Amino acid sequence: MKLINKVLTGVALTAMTATAAQASTLEDVRAADELKCVVTTGLAGFAAPNAAGRWEGFDADFCRAVAAAVLGDGDKVKFVPSTGKTRFTMLNSGEGDILFRNTTETLSRDVDLKLSFLPVNFYDGQGFMVPASLGVSSALELDGASVCIQTGTTTELNLADYFRTNGMSYEPVAIETNEEGFTNYVAGRCDVYTTDASGLASTRAKFEDPTQHLVLPEIISKEPLGGAVRHGDDQWADIGKWVVNALINAEEMGITQANAMNLASNVGNNPGINRLVGSEGTMGEMLGLGPKWAAQAIAAVGNYGEIYERNVGPNTPLEIGRGLNNLWNKGGVLYAAPIR
Amino acid sequence: MSTPTTNPLLRAWYDKETRSVIIQIIAAALIISFFAYIINNAVTNLAAIGKDINFGFLWQNASYDINQSLIEYSSTSSHFKAMIVGLINTLLVAVAGIFLATILGFLLGIMRLSSNWLTQKIAYVYIEYIRNVPVLLHILLLYGVILNALPRPKSSYNLNDTFFLNNRGLQMPSPEFESLFWVVAAFLVGGLAFSLWFKRYAKKIQDATGKIYPVGMISIGAIVLLPMAVYFLIGSPIVWDVPALKGFNFKGGIVLRPEFIALWLALSLYTAAFIGEIVRAGIIAISHGQTEAAQALGLSNSFILKLVVIPQALRVIIPPLTSQYLNLAKNSSLALAIGYMDVVATIGGISLNQTGREMECMLIVMAIYLAMSLLISSVMNWYNDRIQLVER
Numbered sequence A: 001m002k003l004i005n006k007v008l009t010g011v012a013l014t015a016m017t018a019t020a021a022q023a024s025t026l027e028d029v030r031a032a033d034e035l036k037c038v039v040t041t042g043l044a045g046f047a048a049p050n051a052a053g054r055w056e057g058f059d060a061d062f063c064r065a066v067a068a069a070v071l072g073d074g075d076k077v078k079f080v081p082s083t084g085k086t087r088f089t090m091l092n093s094g095e096g097d098i099l100f101r102n103t104t105e106t107l108s109r110d111v112d113l114k115l116s117f118l119p120v121n122f123y124d125g126q127g128f129m130v131p132a133s134l135g136v137s138s139a140l141e142l143d144g145a146s147v148c149i150q151t152g153t154t155t156e157l158n159l160a161d162y163f164r165t166n167g168m169s170y171e172p173v174a175i176e177t178n179e180e181g182f183t184n185y186v187a188g189r190c191d192v193y194t195t196d197a198s199g200l201a202s203t204r205a206k207f208e209d210p211t212q213h214l215v216l217p218e219i220i221s222k223e224p225l226g227g228a229v230r231h232g233d234d235q236w237a238d239i240g241k242w243v244v245n246a247l248i249n250a251e252e253m254g255i256t257q258a259n260a261m262n263l264a265s266n267v268g269n270n271p272g273i274n275r276l277v278g279s280e281g282t283m284g285e286m287l288g289l290g291p292k293w294a295a296q297a298i299a300a301v302g303n304y305g306e307i308y309e310r311n312v313g314p315n316t317p318l319e320i321g322r323g324l325n326n327l328w329n330k331g332g333v334l335y336a337a338p339i340r
Numbered sequence B: 001m002s003t004p005t006t007n008p009l010l011r012a013w014y015d016k017e018t019r020s021v022i023i024q025i026i027a028a029a030l031i032i033s034f035f036a037y038i039i040n041n042a043v044t045n046l047a048a049i050g051k052d053i054n055f056g057f058l059w060q061n062a063s064y065d066i067n068q069s070l071i072e073y074s075s076t077s078s079h080f081k082a083m084i085v086g087l088i089n090t091l092l093v094a095v096a097g098i099f100l101a102t103i104l105g106f107l108l109g110i111m112r113l114s115s116n117w118l119t120q121k122i123a124y125v126y127i128e129y130i131r132n133v134p135v136l137l138h139i140l141l142l143y144g145v146i147l148n149a150l151p152r153p154k155s156s157y158n159l160n161d162t163f164f165l166n167n168r169g170l171q172m173p174s175p176e177f178e179s180l181f182w183v184v185a186a187f188l189v190g191g192l193a194f195s196l197w198f199k200r201y202a203k204k205i206q207d208a209t210g211k212i213y214p215v216g217m218i219s220i221g222a223i224v225l226l227p228m229a230v231y232f233l234i235g236s237p238i239v240w241d242v243p244a245l246k247g248f249n250f251k252g253g254i255v256l257r258p259e260f261i262a263l264w265l266a267l268s269l270y271t272a273a274f275i276g277e278i279v280r281a282g283i284i285a286i287s288h289g290q291t292e293a294a295q296a297l298g299l300s301n302s303f304i305l306k307l308v309v310i311p312q313a314l315r316v317i318i319p320p321l322t323s324q325y326l327n328l329a330k331n332s333s334l335a336l337a338i339g340y341m342d343v344v345a346t347i348g349g350i351s352l353n354q355t356g357r358e359m360e361c362m363l364i365v366m367a368i369y370l371a372m373s374l375l376i377s378s379v380m381n382w383y384n385d386r387i388q389l390v391e392r
Ligand SMILES: N[C@@H](CCC(=O)N[C@@H](CS)C(=O)NCC(=O)O)C(=O)O
Pocket: A039, A040, A041, A042, A043, A082, A083, A084, A101, A102, A103, A104, A150, A152, A153, A154, A155, A176, A177, A178, A179, A195, A196, A198, A199, A200, A223, A225
């Protein structure tokens, strides 16, 4: 009977610990000494493993920045691939601590899906790609077409709205990942591939001859992409938010991957820079992080501009100009709240 | 162990019946605490991020489109309607799959027993290959073949300008019934009723006098030929909506999409291999003495099959056949892999994701599969009871 007693107590105890779980995400991440970051299954330029198996891309770099700010090492990231459909469940069920996956901020996701969005880090919009041979030059000529879309995205909702508003019909072909969408498009299962313009740029770059494929001029939606964390852990949401803000502010202030650590160890004569890199003030402490949190993040992946240029900018296969994603004082809309 | 004990608890433990009661109580307690644990865990975790369990979302607009829908559906319909559309698509592929798998399976089973070496080996190789490769791979393979081997819509295979086959599917004419069609329908129903009655009547006559009527032929005449004659007599009251290429795709008619064809064929071909083995085992189980006895009575080979072998073999075949049907129905959820819009893809996929109601949607999907499986089992059990030996 003793054994049975033990078993029953064991069951009761585990039940209790499960109830008492939900410690702070920051503590969990520190305890694991690893940041679990939910990313795409593979979208070159945003998050995809390279030939050596190392995840690379715009979103991957934001994961690294957060890991560097929290754990002091940008490589302490475990990348968790997710489809458009599984990403929120993975975040909410704790399979990831933070989400950076080409994710559009919307009211229902924020409120109903119980996410807390971090500041927008990429301003995007939904576009259409067609084979040049199709002879189509506007999305308004797409009546009756078969359209490949990723399920679980804002894409499929925008598409339904757009065709409805314009009185056109279409055949949706639902697919799970960008890779599948690419395969189906190449095989001719659909005439059109639609997703965020950035995703189209990435997909188009995969063709041997990208000029055979046309991105139509219509951008049919606003897709402000940003990271997200679970509702209910304000401290963790604050950390994510201010890491993103710090990277953008760093570009504005000229703090780069190369000079960040240097600036952090010497008190300079620009108080704004000093506060950001932590040579002055207690910004890191307020967030529950070390004083050099932001400097570590910048040293790991560079400032916003460096991240952009390295992964998606004009000198990459994606060739996406800065456009809206430039600083506010350079013609874009990036306007990060100040670190003070 | 063998030392007699005075401890009443231990003595209770050594008593077989008391022990089994104790074990059952403990098992029940463990199971209940396990479920209490996971339910509590789910509720706590949902509460921690501020979520409740609420099915109200079912009545909100789904806002997404579904390519294959047998009922009226648009992006302004509710999530509930999207679920029904998905459910119908699941049932469609399950029923079509069971139908085709049964026919192919019986064929394979009989081929396996054929005395013709080649026929037998073909069936053998087919069965061994098909059932040793996971069904998911069959689905993906077929889908890939359809997408890549078939031409694009503009260069479709064209049969008679009425049927078109391309990598967007098989486009077929769809019937539109004109008002006079009810006459044909009436003859059809009448013919069906007549055949049912005639079958009984013929049996009575046969029991009384031994006279055998050609029931099959007469039934076909009543159900097929007569309504057909009437159909042409009153001037073919069906117009066919023939598909035609307009712009990107075919318009009009009905289309079997690549996703449906791939899933349907893969599930049928796969399950047929198992059914083939079941049929073979069922026939072998009927001892050869039975056949010989029937031959001694002077019955023809087809009568031996129909009256002696098949009725007995069915008793052996039905129970495992049921579980194959259940497998097929459940395997249809692999639709996910190729984007066939079944119940998992609609309510368990897109709706789940767009509303964030994971618990609710998964509960619904589980309930649907459970109901479907129970339905199949109970129909098959009913049939099984009917064909069992009536012991006198
Ligand atoms: N921004 C949209 C669409 C996101 C999306 O699915 N993007 C695609 C292409 S831009 C992607 O990241 N695919 C990567 C993958 O398949 O894992 C949303 O948040 O719903």
